[in-house]
Amino acid sequence: MPKYELRLSGSGGQGLILAGIMLGEAASIYDNKEATQSQSYGPEARGGASRSEVIISDKPIDFPKVRQADFMLSMTQESYDKYISGLREEGVLLTDSFFVTKVKPRTGPVYSMDLTKIAAEKAGKKIVANVVSLGAIVALTNVVSLEAMKKAVLDRAPSGTEEMNLKALEEGYNAALELKGKILQEMKK
Amino acid sequence: MKMVKNKFMQGNAACVEGAISAGLKFYAGYPITPSTEIAELCAEKLPKIGGRFIQMEDEIASMGAVIGASFAGVMSMTATSGPGFSLKQENLGYASFVEAPCVVVNVMRSGPSTGLPTSPAQSDVMQAKWGTHGDHPIIVLCPDSVKSMYELTIRAFELSEEFRVPVILAADEVIAHMREAIEIRDDLKPVQRRYTTKKPGEFKPYDDSEGLVPPMAKFGDGYRFNTTGLMHDTEGFPTSDPVKSQKLQDRLRDKIEKNLEKIVSVKTYNMDDAEVAVFAYGSTARSAMAAIVEARSNGVKAGLIVPETLWPFPEKIISMYAEKVKAFVVAEMNMGQMVYEVERCMHGKAKLLTVFQANGELIKPELILNRIKEAVK
Missing domain, CATH: 3.40.50.920 (Rossmann fold)
Known part of the structure; x- marks a missing residue:
């Protein structure tokens, strides 16, 4: 796999920095790929739009920051507005459809999903929306294997929440897979 | 066989892992962005392995405590960033002159003054060498990945003990905060200090008769000796003798300059x-x-x-x-x-x-x- 750059954005408290770390761990520890993760730091990380960046590659990674993202997740309108210019035109966009309501037309695919609602209704708590997103990212990008992602989530899940987190991951994965089929078919038309 | 565990971590965390592998037992510091994780992790980890963590009143005192701990016989370290590194300069000169092995991590952020506290820079690289007054030996290492932050921290302790010098790890905010996977070895032996074989009474703290780097004695082991930031003779007492003064200056230069092959790495x-x-x-x-x-x-x-x-x-x-x-x-x-x-x-x-x-x-x-x-x- 060539270098793949992901940017996860939202607001402080949505767990996106942790999601980036888990994605990096899935890639580097369990899929034996190279990965670097970095994140917004300082005042911008506390409220407003915050981001976590992950680069995954088969080869050693030189420049460690995202330059033109291949994938972007936006969990808030503000973070979408702030970071959308950093996504490649053909890149993949995933949004939480409840929070991100205004998306400009673009060449690359747009996946609007009820990430937070899936977390609350299918997995049991809104707080695992970040893990629902990770499931969706695996389905949409294949950047890490589902097996590796499961292991990385389990490593970080606080004791007693393993089942909820795995459920969140699977629900996100399945819902995204279904949506991906539909959207790709529409794009072919 | 070496035992390794693969971990995905920040550069600052890798620094602490490396320091503990090298034998770190004492940390004194005053937290400052973007080096704070080093203090936090030392506070968490050192007490569990029989070490000590102290948050001091400022950076000047932190550097003093690190020198004291070094003379007491333990591997010691502090970490800081620009404004704190400026404050450490006086005691850094003292450490260099009294030949106290220690490691000072400076996670460089944008300056001058308080600058851009959360942003990276590499603007303290001349200060690392020349920030404290007077000619003085010092070694400065610079990591370019999380892995190298781990490895160069270990190297910093090795060099500081081998040459009795403060070693600066000049990292920057990007390396300190990014995460990458590294292999943590668990078979590393702690760095060893070279102690005197002489008896108390015969020991001279700055004896230059057996090489460029005098062996040390531990405070509390029965050796009584003086140490001072004034120009000193081989017994550690102040002197204004120009011959003895020049001899000390020459030795301090030579212990680095005559060992470049052991120190320099590119x-x-x-x-x-x-x-x-x-x-x-x-x-x-x-x-x-x-x-x-x-x-x-x-x-x-x-x-x-x-x-x-x-x-x-x-x-x-x-x-x-x-x-x-x-x-x-x-x-x-x-x-x-x-x-x-x-x-x-x-x-x-x-x-x-x-x-x-x-x-x-x-x-x-x-x-x-x-x-x-x-x-x-």
Whole structure:
């Protein structure tokens, strides 16, 4: 796999920095790929739009920051507005459809999903929306294997929440897979 | 067989892992962005392995405590950033002069003064060598990945003990905060200090008769000796004797200058047939790596020189490559500092181009690539 750059954005408290770390761990520890993760730091990380960046590659990674993202997740309108210019035109966009309501037309695919609602209704708590997103990212990008992602989530899940987190991951994965089929078919038309 | 565990962690966390593997038992510091994780992790980990963590009232006192702990016989370290590094300078000079082995991590952020507290820079690289007054021996290492932050922290402790000098780990915010996977070894033996074999009463703390680096004695082991920031004789007492003064100055210089082969370490990439050599260190080396790969794919023979040791400066290797290449490109996140050392060692043998940037952002590979292209025009 060539270098793949992901940017996860939202607001402080949505767990996106942790999601980036888990994605990096899935890639580097369990899929034996190279990965670097970095994140917004300082005042911008506390409220407003915050981001976590992950680069995954088969080869050693030189420049460690995202330059033109291949994938972007936006969990808030503000973070979408702030970071959308950093996504490649053909890149993949995933949004939480409840929070991100205004998306400009673009060449690359747009996946609007009820990430937070899936977390609350299918997995049991809104707080695992970040893990629902990770499931969706695996389905949409294949950047890490589902097996590796499961292991990385389990490593970080606080004791007693393993089942909820795995459920969140699977629900996100399945819902995204279904949506991906539909959207790709529409794009072919 | 070496036992390893793969962990995905920040540079600052890798520093603490490396320090503990090397035998760190004492940390004194005053937290400051972007080095704070080092203090936090030392506070958490040291008490569990029989070590001590103290948050001091300021950076000056922290450096004092580190020197005290070093003389008491334990591996000691502190970590800071720009404004705190400035405060440490006085006691850093003392550590250098009394020859107290210790490690000082400076996670460089944008300056001067309080600057851009959360943004990276490489603007303390001259200060690391010359920040404290007087001629003084010091070693400065510079990591360019999470892995190298782990390895160079261990190396810092080894060098500080071998040569009885403070060693500065000059990291930057990018390397300190990014996460990468590294292998943590659990079979490393702690760094050993060389202690005197003489009896109390016969021991001289600055004995120069058996080599350039005098063996130490531990406070509390029955050895009574004096140590001072004044010019001192071999017994550690103040002297104004010009012969003894010059002898001490010479030894302090020679213990580094006569051991350059043991100390200086430089990584090179694609330098064998290079026409353009990029000189970059720390996180800038990552940008430079992207630039030389891109240059090669455009048919320009570019190579990269990454010093792991900033001080003593790797003079020989720069002079050697200056004879071979058409041009050097020096890239650093400051307004031009190490470039003067590079220029000095090039002896005018090749063209010199530069990329200086001090706006709180990592230098983009394109900027370095543009200079590489200009160099071969």
